[in-house]
Every structure is written in structure tokens, then in C-alpha cells.
Amino acid sequence: MKKVVVLTGAGISAESGINTFRDANGLWEGHDIMEVASPIGWNNNPALVLDFYNKRRSQLHSVTPNLAHQALVELEKTHQVTIVTQNVDDLHERAGSSQVVHLHGELLKVRSQFDEDLILDWKTDLNIGDFCEHNSQLRPHIVWFGEEVPMLDQAIQITEQADILMIIGTSMQVYPAASLLQFAPHATPIYFIDPKPAIAPKENLTILAERATVGVPKVVKELINGF
Template sequence: MKKVVVLTGAGISAESGINTFRDANGLWEGHDIMEVASPIGWNNNPALVLDFYNKRRSQLHSVAPNLAHKALVALEKTHEVTIVTQNIDDLHERAGSSNVVHLHGELLKVRSQFDENLVLDWKDDLHLGDLCEHNSQLRPHIVWFGEEVPMLEKAIDITEQADILMIIGTSMQVYPAASLLQYAPASTPIYFIDPKPAIAPNENLTILAEKATVGVPKVVEELVENFS
């Protein structure tokens, strides 16, 4: 079985109705990014941050995986597929993908401020006063600006073993996620699927300037036919 590593970003979730990370004006749902996605914002106004993610979590319950998510699940029948996603939603898991690594955390989990390794599943609203077993406030299990990306080393190890690399719905302009591309073996075929691809030409690179629900099924069909 070929090892297929899939890097996904906001574009694949957008087609399910989840708003992308930020608008062209730098705002996220009308908020300055640093107000709702940084330790400083959390310290300044934790109630605002909790409300922001409560709304994101509520929205997540109203959307469903799309054709791109489902095509990646189908690929598991013939390939060893690992998804490394920048997205904090659970659409890959709900579609049925069995091996998903979340670089930037997960919306349906929270963690202790006292012990960052104490992570809990959480599907409902999170409020001030919701405490962990150490009597410490729980916070969203999200990697905010200025924080380390704990799953990065695992993602690097996975990318280094890729026989085939797919990049879906991401500009590959945001670091450290964008750095993963350089860890793929030099001869690895790369498929880049995005309506506005921003990537340097490469002899191993195939670009599909299409949205995920169109481009991903095409690539999956090709991989099943030619690399099984």
C-alpha cells in the first residue's frame, strides 16, 4: 500500500459551510484575530473568547462532511492515508477517516490551564467556572497565535514517509504548517488542489485549480487507478 499524506486547510471545510479562518480584512467573524486566538486575548477577556468558540462549536453541529471528505475516506480502501489538518473541526472524523492529526487543536475538546496535557472531550458550551480536576479553568483546546504547535513533530515524521502528498484547500502560506512541504521526499508526487493555488512550479507537482469537492474526487480516482 502506498502511503498518502494529505494536508488540508480551511478550503475543504468551507464547502461544508464553515467560515474560513479570516476575512480579507483580517477579521474573524468580526473580531480581531488577536482578541479571540491568542493568549493575550484570553487573558484580557476570557468570556469573549469562550463565547466565540461556543458559537463555532454550535455551528459545527449544523454542518456535515462534503464530497471531498468522503473521497479521502474511500481512498483508504487502496492506500494508507494519513490526514494532517490545520482545521479544528471534526469533519474528517465524521466522514470516516481513520487517521487524522490536528495541527491547530480541536474545537470539540478543551484542556486544563493547569495541565495542558489534561484534555477532555467537550461538545457543549464552555463557561467561566468550568474547572478541571485541579480546580483550574478549562480553555478551548486550540493552538493560538504565539503558542507552540505540539503535533508539528509528528506531522513532520508523517510527511517524511509520504509516497504521495495531497494538499487541499490551503494557501501553504501560514507557518509552521507551510513548512511541512519541505519534508516530503524529493521524488514524491504532489497534488495541489485549491481554486487559487499559490505554489512554486515543481516537476513532481500536479495543480488542480478547483474547489475541493471537484478536485479531490478526481485525484482519488487517479490514485486508485495508477498507484494501487
């Protein structure tokens, strides 16, 4: 069974109705990114940060997986599929994907400030005064700017074993996620699916300049038929 590694970004979630949050001027919902997605922002105004992610969490409950998410689940019938996502939503899991690695954390989880390995499921609002068992404030389980990406090494190991690589809905401009491409074995077939593909053509690369809900089912059908 061939191993398919799938790298997904904001584009696949956007088609389910999840805002990408970053405006053309670089602001996230009217906030400077460092105000709501950095340790400095958290220390300066934790209430603002919690409100920002509470709104994101609330919106997540109102959307559902789309055809692209569902197609990746279908691919598991004939291939060993592992998804490495930059997204913090749970749409891959809700669609039924069995192997999902979240590089940037998960919106429906929180963690202790005292012990970063103490991670809890959390589906409602997180507020000031919500403490862990060590009497320490809980924070969103999100990798903020300036923080280490704890799942990166695992993602690299997964990518190194890929027989086929799919890249969906991401500009591949955000590091360290963008660096994963270089860890795929030489000559591994790569499918790049994005309406505005920003990637240099090469021999083993197939580019589909389409939305995820259009391009992903096409690639999945091709891979299943070629199985």
C-alpha cells in the same frame, strides 16, 4: 500499500458551510485576531474568547462532511492515508477517516489551564466557571497565535514517509504548517488542489485549480485506478 499524506486547510471545510472567519480586512467575525486567538486575548477577556468558540462549536454541529472528505475515506481502501489538518473541526473523523492529526487543536475538545495534557471531549458551550479536576478553568483546546504547535514533530515524521502528498484547500502561507512541504521526500508526487493555487510549478507537482469537492474525487479516482 503506498502511503498518502494529505494536508488540509480551511478550503475543504468551507465547502461544508464552515466559515473561514477571517474577513478581507483580517478581522475574525468582527474581532481582531489577537482578541480571540491568542493567550493575551484569553487573559484580557476570557468570556469573549469562550463566546467566540462556543459559536464556532455550535455551527460545527449543523454541518456535515462533503464529497472531498468522503473521497479521502474511499482512498483508504487501497492506500495508507494519514491526514494532517490545520482545521479544528471533526469533519474528517465524521466522514470516516481513521488517521487524522490536528495541528491547530480541536474545537470539540477543551483542556486544563493547570495541566495542558489534561484534555477532555466537549461538545456543548464552555463557560467561565467550568473547571477541571484541579479546580482550574478549562480553555478551548486550540493552538493560539504565539503558542507552540505540539503535533508538529509528528506531522513532520509523517510527511517524511510520504509516497504521495496531497495538499487541499490551503494557501500553504501559514507557518509552521507551510513548512511541511519541504519534508516530503525528493520527487514525491504532489497534488495541489485549490481554486486559487499559490504554489510555484515544479516537475513532480500536479495542480488542480478547483474546489476540493471537485478536485479531490478526481485525484482519488486516479490513485485508486493506478493502484
